[in-house]
Amino acid sequence: MGSLKLPFSLQSSRYGAKSTTHSPSTSTGAIDYRGSFLQSLALVDPCRLSYRISHAKGAQHFNVRASAQPLTDERVEDKQLNLSTSGDSIRRRFLEFYAARGHKVLPSASLVPEDPTVLLTIAGMLQFKPIFLGKVPREVPCAATSQRCIRTNDIENVGRTSRHQTFFEMLGNFSFGDYFKRDAIKWAWELSTVEFGLPADRLWISVYEDDDETFAIWHDEIGVPANRIKRLGEEDNFWTSGVTGPCGPCSEIYYDFHPERGYSDIDLGDDSRFIEYYNLVFMQYNRKDDGSLEPLKQKNIDTGLGLERMARILQEVPNNYETDLIFPIIEKASNLANVLYTLADESTKTSLKIIGDHMRAIVYLISDGVFPSNIGRGYVVRRLIRRVVRTGRLLGIKGDGMGNLEGAFLPILAEEVIKLSINIDPDVKTRANRIVEELKREELRFVLTLERGERLLEQMLTDALSTAQSEGIKPCLSGKDAFILYDTYGFPVEITKEVAHERGVEIDMDSFDIEMENQRRQSQAAHNTVKLSVENGAELTENIPDTEFLGYSTLSTKAVIEGLLVNGKPVGQVSEGNEVEVLLDRTPFYAESGGQIGDNGFLYVAESGNFKEAVVEIKDVQKSLGNIFVHKGTVKEGVIDVGREVEAAVDANLRQRAKVHHTATHLLQAALKKVIGQETSQAGSLVAFDRLRFDFNFNRPLSENELLEIERLINEWIGDATLLETEVMPLTDAKKAGAIAMFGEKYGEEVRVVEVPGVSMELCGGTHVGNTSEIRGFKIISEQGVASGIRRIEAVAGDAFIEYVSTRDNYMKQLCSTLKVNAEDVTTRVNNLLKDLREARNEVSAARAKAAMYKASTIASKAFTVGSSSKIRVLVESMDDIDGDALKSAAEYLVDTLQDPAVVVLGSCPDEKRVSLVAAFTPGVVKLGIEAGKFIGPIAKLCGGRGGGRPNFAQAGGTSSATACDRCVHQAKVAFFSNAQALQSGACGYGSLAIGFNSGRLAAATPSIYKDGAGCGACFQMRCKDERVCSKEGSIILVSDRNHENGTDFVVSSRAFMAMAKKGMGQDILKLGLADVQYKRVACEYKNKNLAIRVEESSQKPNYLAIKILNQGGQTEIVAIDVAQVGSGNWNFMSRNYGAVWDTSRVPNGPLQFRFVVTAGYDGKQYWAKSVLPADWRNGVVYDSGLQITDIAQEGCSPCDDDTWK
DSSP: OOOOOOSSOOOSSSOBSOOSSOOTTOOOOOOOHHHHHHHHHHHHOSSEEEEEEEETTEEEEEEEEOOOOOOOSOOOOOBOOOGGGSHHHHHHHHHHHHHTTTOEEOOOOOSSOSOTTOSSOOSGGGGGHHHHTTSSOOSSSEEEEEEEEEOOTTGGGTTTSSSOOSEEEEEEEEEESSOOHHHHHHHHHHIIIIISOOOGGGEEEEEETTOHHHHHIIIIIIOOOGGGEEEEOHHHHEEESSSSEEEEEEEEEEEESOGGGOSSSOOTTOTTTEEEEEEEEEEEEEEOTTSOEEEEEEEEEEEEEEHHHHHHHHHTOSSGGGSTTTHHHHHHHHHHHTOOGGGSOHHHHHHHHHHHHHHHHHHHHHHTTOOOOSSHHHHHHHHHHHHHHHHHHHTTOOBTTSTTOTBOOHHHHHHHHHHHTTTTOTHHHHTHHHHHHHHHHHHHHHHHHHHHHHHHHHHHHHHHHHHHHHHTSOOEEOHHHHHHHHHHHOOOHHHHHHHHHHTTOEEOHHHHHHHHHHHHHHHHHHHHHOOGGGOSOGGGTTTOOOOEEOTTTOSEEEEEEEEEEETTEEESEEETTOEEEEEESEESOOOSBTTBOOOOEEEEEOOBTTBOOEEEEEEEEEEETTTEEEEEEEEEESEEETTOEEEEEEOHHHHHHHHHHHHHHHHHHHHHHHHHOTTOOEEEEEEOSSOEEEEEEOSSOOOHHHHHHHHHHHHHHHHTTOBOEEEEEEHHHHHHTTOBOOTTOOOOSEEEEEEETTTEEEEOOSOOOSBGGGGOOEEEEEEEEEETTEEEEEEEETHHHHHHHHHHHHHHHHHHHHHTSOGGGHHHHHHHHHHHHHHHHHHHHHHHHHHHHHHHHHHGGGOEEEOSSSOEEEEEEEOTTOOHHHHHHHHHHHHHHSOSSEEEEEEEEEETTEEEEEEEEOHHHHHTTOOHHHHHHHHHHHTTOEEEEOSSEEEEEEEOTTTOSOOOOEEEEEEEESSGGGGTTOTTOOGGGGGGGGGGOEEEEOHHHHGGGTTTTOEEEEEEOOTTTBOSSOEEEEEEEEOOSSSSSEEEEHHHHHTTBOTTOHHHHHTTSEEEEEEEEEOBOOTTOOOEEEEOTTOBTTTBEEEEEEOOOBBOOEEEEEEEETTOOOOEEEEEEETTEEEESOOOSSSEEEEEEEEETTEEEEEEEEEEEOTTOOTTOEEEOSOOOOOBOOOOOSSOOSOOOO
16 A cells, blocks of 8 residues: 555554654654555545544544645654663663763752752753852762753743653763863763764854854864854853853753754744753853852853653654653543544643643652742642643543542542653652542632633723724733732633634733732732731830750740730830830740740849839730840739830749650651651641640541550650750751651741650750650540641640640540449440430421321312313412421322322421422423422421422421511611712721622611621612612612711612612602612622631731621621631630631731531521631732632511511
8 A cells, every 4th residue: 555645644553663863843644444444534534534443452432633734745654662762761761871981870869959049950960050159069070860850930921832841851961160061972972872862963162152162172173064054143052150150151052853943044043943952051150249250160061961851752743742751741631631632723732731741840849848838839730730720621531430539530540640750750659649639629619710710811801802803902801800810710811812822802901910010019018017016116126136045955034025015016115004015125934836836924123212013924925027026914913114024934834744745746746657658748836835736747546556556656755754955057968867757837047846755856945854754645536637638636645634634534424324333334325325315306306297198188188279271289388396307208108198189298397497488380280391499498498498309299497486477667767868979988897899799889887787886798778768869679788888967768869769769760869869768688699609707907916816707698687707717726716806807916828718507597697718818818908718608697576567578
């Protein structure tokens, strides 16, 4: 069979027999039966085809996107990857090549560099930068590495060019004053042409334009023709480390894919022909302040060879993505998208390349401890994850039905990356579970954001296109709208740009940048107001040095009061009964850090001269502005003054409790690693006086046996009476010794190491016992999950352990006394009682069902007929004192008794607080389009509840009839503000935001409605009675202010007043001035908006948080708000400051979650917003709570007015 000309390139199998030529652009070979079959299909329908192809592992079905390409003479070839050209082989051969030439092979550094000036590791030389800059001596004369790198500056080019990547490996050989140009060039050429077998006539060289020495080595010694050596300028071929410092020329080696194009007008930057794969930097100069260059005493070599680029050359594929280093990930993504890569159109291929590239970066970053967040490195990961999620969703990729992934697909792709990681970073596999869980959690969280943002963006783009069409202009999305998506909804501007581009809409990025800059300024202004522990005034802190901590060696000391604060403001003197924050020059008090809470104790001021003695009780100690200790307490006696000497004394008993729990926490971590695996690590902790709490990464609950083994180990170590050892040492020495560091903690060059010899060694600044025997005993109280992949253990030790055991013993004695049995018989007795209780409940349930059947038989005759043709039998009755199950049985009995078609609706109040409803429809009714599930919902709402079910049967529940009265219709008089601005500074605290609420239909309410701020944001339907100008529907108003003086229930905005008018009579209604109205409370509705939290400008992290509640839906009132760190169970209550503003002076660290308690009838209902404020929350920013309140709490009005809303 002759060769076929195909309309597109096709590879039915990625790798086959290796060609012996280096011509990636041309390949020939026989076409197998699979290729022929696919060609035939493609020629019939090149746009979309479905086929089944057999593989060794079985048949897979693909839905193929194909695009026609110009006809070429290229033949389809099955390529098999030669093992010597695999990515792993190239890496190994490179390192072995230089090891044989005296280089020390060193491991890759982390993607998180030690250099604080660099966000991520971007080059192989970064770990050697201190050596190159002369800051540290060399340990070896020359080295070779394969360095993992991340670069995101060209992220928009990923997938669109053949060579741009976010994650790549840089192979490098380095000389620290050993060899220089000649050897570097000679070995680079030998590696390329001999080791890797690249044809010499395919290689081109670039040199710095003034570097004659390097040109001569390439031309005279290596033999490269002069016409294949290009001199380039300083921008391309001269490396600098900064304005001053080490620098030098560089030389690069390029591979030519298309020598047939000739040698005229050569541009080495032409990506379609050349790829630069090896860069040699010759550090030979020092640039001085005046810009002049002087020779370095120690000349260095820094080189970089792109692994993926060399793999592309040797594997003869058209781009880096189709090498064996990345393509398996792309293939996995193709399978998930039901797409065959080789037949996909270019847009689809680009998307798959983006996924393949980004997944590598994501997995390796998380493996190196970079977790998704909104700042720094964490934002890089989050941005990459979001790009993959959105790109995958556009391709139709979902993880539905795959294990416990809950619709996430990133974990599936991550598994492929992990498989490929064994020779890149073996640690990735050991961290696989955590990587997968983190990706699952982040993806599912973002999908919710994405769906909300996509809906809003779609509406914005539709509006922009509509406006452009009507006005004949180019469609453009305003920067303000893009900023709202970014700031309010967390929708990345990068994705906004991509989606807008796909719809043909531009974004006004200039105005977006202005909005961002305004926010930065506000944030900076807020940051500048954050002073020491909420004090107002830098003059207090300018001359206050760091507090000297003496608490490791003593519990009391003399100290001098350096400063005093009351309500955050500096004062000179504080008298008895006032709360105060005291700043001392030295202290024995431990300030809260590392999970250990601050010490308690007293400050004593002795009487001297005109000063009386005083006592300050200290209840908390915090650090602020670096290392200044803030002692928070109350003046119990006398008066204290700045400059006075005090005796600072820590409560020894409480300190001992903290020490016991802190050492026990170290033992707990050691036991966890021993029992469930070394890969587990700390994710948070609390060391308190009464207990300890330890969070750790693990993907399942611990078994009872595991918990018992952990307890046994810890108590065994306690019984060993081991002396603890503490030592301050360099951080590098501590890490080499195996000390465990808490991930995310920042450590200085010197660290404190706490060791329980043979058991535990950790970096820790906390206080500890001297001997494990001081702990006395350890007991786990609970083990539970607090977040995806995070478990929590709470335990007690020392005195708290004794108290816990004693309390439990007392409980047991009381239980034995009540049950009249011995302790060993309690379990049997309780089981028997539970059995008796179940039997009794079953008897009661049977009796209720029997009573319900009896009542049902007596009311069946009350059914009536409706409809002239269908003649449906309808029975609507109340059955008192019948519970839901019995009511269900009665309805089923009645609907069977009545002839089809029939409807049965029953209601009951089984107790004082509940209403039960059931609806049963026969098939004949359902066929008429009348469904029980839809029917019962509106009835349930009348009872303050909800319900639903199947077309033929539904149930509902609600509040009792006492709170389910008709919503009261009130009579009142209403005036209006002629200027809506009067509502902006209202008592609710909404400020200028209020004008955007409810289309400006706002109201100041009487105190009985304002309810000291609880009524802020409440919605009312209002209509006036003058039939000449007033509409029947009226208008919805929203309370944003308090009406202090007028003799009316409301004073509304002019816009709200006009909204009550008939069409076209807005100005006429204003002439009334004062109107008689009816009004009733209704639910607030915010379409596509969640309850939001605005951080007020007065907030001062970490000592004060004030929030404003926005967009509160439903018909309820928030009566309480609690705040806690995400993942923590330690809730701090917030107080209503005024209006819709709540605050607290106990602000948890890290990202924050909130609980809202709202009215629901006469009861309260709790809403839990699990992650609202990020760790870096900023003043003036509005954050989405992720939830909306939809409950309807009927007014508990008794009696209601006689009027009804008709």
